Amino acid sequence: MSTVTYAGTPVEVDAEGFLEDPAQWNEQVGEQIAAENGIAELTDRHWMVVNYMRDSYLENGTAPSIRTLGKASGVPIKELYSLFPKGPAKLAAKVAGIPKPRGCI
Amino acid sequence: MSNTAQQEMAQQNGSPAPDPIEKVSIVISRGSLEGVYPGLIMANGARMEGMEASVFFTFFGLDAINKSKQDKIKVATVGNPGLHMATWAGAIPGVSAMVTGKLGKEMEKLDIPPIPEFVEMIADSGAPLYGCKASVDLFGLSDDDLIPQVDSVITVGEFYEMSAGAQIVFT
Numbered sequence: 001m002s003t004v005t006y007a008g009t010p011v012e013v014d015a016e017g018f019l020e021d022p023a024q025w026n027e028q029v030g031e032q033i034a035a036e037n038g039i040a041e042l043t044d045r046h047w048m049v050v051n052y053m054r055d056s057y058l059e060n061g062t063a064p065s066i067r068t069l070g071k072a073s074g075v076p077i078k079e080l081y082s083l084f085p086k087g088p089a090k091l092a093a094k095v096a097g098i099p100k101p102r103g104c105i
Numbered sequence: 106m107s108n109t110a111q112q113e114m115a116q117q118n119g120s121p122a123p124d125p126i127e128k129v130s131i132v133i134s135r136g137s138l139e140g141v142y143p144g145l146i147m148a149n150g151a152r153m154e155g156m157e158a159s160v161f162f163t164f165f166g167l168d169a170i171n172k173s174k175q176d177k178i179k180v181a182t183v184g185n186p187g188l189h190m191a192t193w194a195g196a197i198p199g200v201s202a203m204v205t206g207k208l209g210k211e212m213e214k215l216d217i218p219p220i221p222e223f224v225e226m227i228a229d230s231g232a233p234l235y236g237c238k239a240s241v242d243l244f245g246l247s248d249d250d251l252i253p254q255v256d257s258v259i260t261v262g263e264f265y266e267m268s269a270g271a272q273i274v275f276t
Contacts, residue, residue, distance in 0.1 A: 065216040066153055067226060077229040086155035104150055105217050 006032040011097075018093065018100045022058065025097025034095045038086065042095070046083050049073050053089075054096035063093050063101035128157040128271035130264070135276070136165025137181040138205055138220075144276040145169075145223045152230040157271070160227065161264050163237035167244065170234060170251050175221045179205040221252075228254035235259045235267075 001020060003010050007028035012020040017033070019025055030050060034042050042050070052073035056064045066089050070077035080088035089101045129151045133144035144160065151158035168174040182188060182195030182204050194200065209219065218226060228234055233256040241247075241258050248258065259267070 066149070066230075067216050067218055067222075070226070070229075077226055078231075081152070081229075081231050087153050089153055090155070103216070104146060105215070 014100075016094075016100060019097040022054070022097050022099075025054075029097060030095045033097075037091055037094065039084070039091075039095075043083075045075055045079065046092075046095075049075050049080065049083065049088065049092045050096045053092045054098055057093075057096070057098040063089065063098060063103070065089070065101075065103050065105045067105060126151075126156060126272055129159075130268040130271040130273045131158065131160045132163060132273065132275045133160060133166035133169060134163050136168040136178065138178050138208065139180055139185075139187070140276070141166065141169045141178055141220060142217075142223075144274070145220070145227060146217075147274055147276070148227050148232055149223070149230065152227065152232055158227075158230075158232040159235065159267065159271075160232060161235045161237060161259075162240075164240050164243075167236060167240050167246070167251075169220055169224060170236060170255050171246070172250060172252055175224065175252065176219070178220055180208060224252065225254055235264065237261070237264075 001012055001014060004013050004017075005011070007026075009024065009026065009029055011024040011029060014020060017036075019029075031042055034046070039046065049069065052069065053063055056068075064072070066077065066080070069075075069089060069092075070080060073080075075083065084091040089103075093099065093101050129147070131144045131148045131151075133141055135141065144166070148158045148160045162170050168178055179201045180188075182190065182201040183192055185195065188195065188204065217223070224234070234254055236251055236255055236258040238258050238260045248255075251258070
């Protein structure tokens, strides 16, 4: 575990850069994490996915599967992969300040 | 072991960290439910991790991309020691369908989609799906028998060619 400062906010992250405490997150933190991971600008469509991931995690304690993400976030699977080419569920979770999803699907 | 754990260990040993896997070619060769799912899960999982992936359906594995068969794939209940069921019991009519139905319900609980939806999901993730030419010829099939998400029917030579730089996973 280490501390990184995003947008003037110190946050604790794990070895892979996922926030340890979702409460330390804000939108600027999300934007910086995205930029660090190859997404220069978060569009409205990115935010739809990120917000859905975050809300779903805060409500259920787990991140949704890619299947659920494709059905319920309002962004279909094809587009998820064009928005987050390096893995939609993983990257959206990182940007959303929630732990890395551990599901296999 | 996670990637980072592996890298840390390599650093401690003084050897360079192994390169992460960037591309996989999954071969699905069997036509039973338990023969098809592992390959689908591995292909989808690779795309979820941001790796390139493709899926090559060969022999009875072709059923998974065959329009008229992909929703009829069942658990093999005869000669399947994993089920811990007497062989004669597995042969009773309806048992295979019942076991398949039960497993399907359990999978739905884990958000694992049925085969047709799963195959479509993988195609949507950007992984090309290929049919094996020898198998298509053997079973007397044509392109029209396969689901529209199939990229093309290719020879084994073409499969190796497009697998350049990939890890080939045979299931």
